[in-house]
Amino acid sequence: MTQSSSSLDDLILLNREIAALVKAGIPLELGLKGLAGNVGTRLGGLSERLSKRMAEGTSLPDALALEGPAVSPVYTAVMEAGLSSGRLPDALESMAASGQVMQETRQRIRLAIIYPLFCGVISYGLLAGFLTFFLPHLLRGIEGLGLPYLWPIEGLKFLDQHKTYVTLVIPAVVLAVVVVTALLRKNVTRGLWRWMTSFRWVPGVTSIRQSQNWAQFTELLAMQLEHAAPLPRAFRLAADSVDHTGWHQESRMVCDKLELGIPLPLALESSRLLPPLARWMISTAERQGTLIPTLRQLSEMYRRRALLQAARLKTWLPVMITIGVTGVIGLAYGLLCFIPMRALLIGLMQE
Template sequence: MSGGEKSRMGAISAEQLLALNDEMAALVRAGVPLERGLLHLGQDVPGRVGAIATQLGQRMQAGESLADIIERDAKVFPPAWRAVVQAGMRSGHLASALEGMSRSTRRAVELRRAILLALVYPVVVLTLAYGVFLFLLTYYWPVIQSAYADLTSKRDMPWAGISRLGEVVEQWALVVPAVAVLLLGIWWYRSSRAIRTWTGPAARRSFRIRFWRWPTVGQSLRDGRMATFAELLALMNQHEVPMPEAIVLAADASGDRGLAEASREIARRVSNGEKLRDRRDLPAHFPPLLGWSIVSGSGTAALTRTLTTSAETYRQRAARAATWAVVYLPIALTAFIGGTVVFSLAFLVFYPIVSLLYDLALPQ
């Protein structure tokens, strides 16, 4: 790829990365030479994915290795994906590594879509309620105010606040929906970028400001990353890749920043000749299940088995959490937003009437 082509090639999206990842895993699994398969893929698949596949195939045919290509095109491919490829090639199981990455990425993409679908009905309800709210402030409230002024002179704080809102309704009526649409657009863009990037401060912030804070959503994504780590570490351990190198590669591929930091600390200790005999020998913030897997596997075969078991456990936990989020998130959002809307409109309609009747019933 020439310098001009590189400059025109922006970062790949989450959906495009998932499609490319699946196709590459299938090619490797089928035993097709990757450079030849990517060239055929580029001819068969239209759009961005096909263009990237063609360029990868051409450069590999020209003698560049896949690891060198993705390292030089760091702005196109996210760090976690580059680490997955490196770990897969180092272990000799590139297809398995790519398939594990696909499972985690696909779950994140599906959760993102589920959240968007969960927002549709509440957003419709909120839009209609906002229209009713503006109607009440513009037409209903002035009539109530006029009647109130004729019958009593008392005013309380809620009354004054609603009256003030009605007086300046023209100033904010269009601002509120415009800001809401802008925030939704930012959420959609940053969620795609966070899924693609997986790691780093920007991704962590973008996960933090959205519904990813919903407990089961965050749990599903985190368990998926832990499963990727355990699978890749098991593959590299099976092929006797040195532990300091293997654990760092697997952690980088997982996309979990905290796990990567803890893994580098473990790699440093192992390189210095320290023995990992129990959980206390590992960093405090290292995941307990993974820590148990590492310290309980005394030999290569035993460690591979325990890591494989841990990976399957994390995969099952991630799937359960994702299912729970997809089923209950729409219900929770609808109940919360619908309940808030009903209460707000009921207050706006009935409060002035009740307040007026109460004041009229007081002794003069």
């Protein structure tokens, strides 16, 4: 799933609504039409468009694909795999659970960043005040006393000469980048905005997402094989549910081998992105005739791993960010005051 015109919250809610409609036996085109009038503007518009297309004879995956970048191809792949296995509600509930974990993790990261970000802004303001109001008087005092310019004072003199960049240019550039990125997030800077708001740059988030991807892949593959789906088609649909471009390319090669009649263990030998443990367990289970139960075990294992990783991240990230940012700020201000005073005292003692 991606955040574009439809937010992650919207797609999680849509997942659960579609699952409920399928379980209740209500035709999706009618249920989505009724949903459109009872939810927010964005989700309501999406539901109404899907209902209209399905009433015209378009399948649900194709109706979603017509949304373009607003709905991820991964999300459409999960829909198609769920329909193919006859267990669409289970597939959607699984993806909704994964989306909920990522949403809660992102919210915790946002909260963890707010305090250090506030401290950083205040500290930068104090630095600008130090360079503007205090440093010029300090340098004039040293010059008036005729003290030698030791290297710390030379460094401060350099900052004083270029303080316009620190106090005006750098903040203006940062503010302009943030504003432009936010305003153009659906056009020119869509990729940058998506990367920033996905928090994949935060250590640990990518690992959580990868664990969820493999849990989803193995679960969807097991669902389809339980309903006697052909292995190449089942593998392709399950692989498309993984949010990883490199894996999509690699899985196509595996599917090509499967369609040629090559056994699954041999087809997976060239795979480098599938985790070694998963590759070994799938290959062994295929030989022993226990592929479906093994896929179920792998799915549960990766699901538990994602939850554990998310719990650790949500516990330790706020602490580490706060300690890191406030520690750096405290050290910087301590050195900023201590080093010039030490140089001043050394200069006075040499007189």
